Amino acid sequence: MTALWMGIALLGFVTGTFAQGAPPSPVTATTRIEPHSATIGDTVTYTVAVTHAPNFKINPPSPFPHFEKFEFLDQGEKTKQLPDGNVTDEFIFQFRAMEVGYYNIPEVPVHFTAPHPDDPSRSIPGEIQAPKAVVEVRSVLFKDGDPKDIRDIKPIVGAAPPWRRYALYALAGLVGLMFLYFIGRKFFAKPPHRERKPTPVVREPHEVALEELDALAAKQLIEQERCREHHFELSEIFRRYLGALYSVPALDWTTEEIMQNLLMRKNFPEELGQRALEILHRTDWVKFANEESEASVCMENVQAIRRFVEDTVPRRDLSTSHKSPSAAM
The missing domain is CATH 1.20.120 (Four Helix Bundle (Hemerythrin (Met), subunit A))
Known part of the structure; x- marks a missing residue:
C-alpha cells in the first residue's frame, strides 16, 4: 500500500498535475526575496527553500537567467532538519540591484532524484517549480517618497514699485564701497599672516x-x-x-x-x-x-x-x- 501511494505521489510531482483530494507532494518549494523594494546598489537576497523526504536528493536551482539586470554577488546553501523527519534545503543567492524597474521573477525549476517506489535501490528524476517572486528597484532620488512639496504658481498681482531702479542704485553704491575698500586695503592694511596648514596624515x-x-x-x-x-x-x-x-x-x-x-x-x-x-x-x-x-x-x-x-x-x-x-x- 505504501509503495502504491509513493508511486501516485511521484507521478504527480514529476508530471506537475495532481488529482483533487490526492495526498500532498513529498517535495514542496517556496521562494523568498528580500527586500521586496530596493534601491540602486542594494543587495537583494533570493532564496529557494525545498522541503522533502531525507532520501531525496535536490539539485541546486539556477535563477541567474531571470537576474540579468542584477550583479551576482554570492550564493550559499543551508540544510534544516524538521521535527517531522523531513529536510528543508535552502539555496541562497545574493545580487546587487543595478537598474530601476519592476521585476517579476518567474517560476524556477528545481530538479531532484527520488527512490523508485518499487525498487528503492533505483532512483527516478523529478522536477518541481519554485513559485514566482517580485522585486521593485527604485532610484535613490525617491528613497524617502515622491516629492510632495511642489506648489502651484501664485496668482497675478498688481504692478510693483520700481525695484529695478532701486537695485541699480544699490549696485552702484556697492561697487563704490568695494572700490574704496580695496584702495584702503592696498595702501593701509598690513598683509595678513598666513598660517601654514598641517599636512594631512596618510595612513598605511x-x-x-x-x-x-x-x-x-x-x-x-x-x-x-x-x-x-x-x-x-x-x-x-x-x-x-x-x-x-x-x-x-x-x-x-x-x-x-x-x-x-x-x-x-x-x-x-x-x-x-x-x-x-x-x-x-x-x-x-x-x-x-x-x-x-x-x-x-x-x-x-x-x-x-x-x-x-x-x-x-x-x-x-x-x-x-x-x-x-x-x-x-
Missing part, C-alpha cells in the same frame, strides 16, 4: 587593518558565540586590506577573481597567494556554514589574518628608504 593599509581587527575583537562576538556575524566583518576587513594593498576591488570580487588577478602579477610570491586563498576560503566557509563554528576556529582565522597583515607590512631600509622585497607589490 596595514595600520587601518590592524586597528579594525582590534575594534572587532573589542565587540567580543566570539565570546557571545556569534562566530558567523564575527566572520562577516572579519572577511570584509581582510578583503578591504587586499584591495588597498594590491589595488583590486576585493569587496566586489569573488575569491577566485581576486586570486586570479594576484597570481597573474609578476614577482607575486606563490606562498603569499596560497595563504591569502586559504584565508578567503576559510572565512567564506564559516560565513555560509549551517551551524556556528567553534571559538577556536574563529580565533585561528583572526590570527591568520593578523599574521598576513604583519608579514606584508612595507619594510623600509633606513639607508636607502626603499621597500623591501617582502612588501606589497
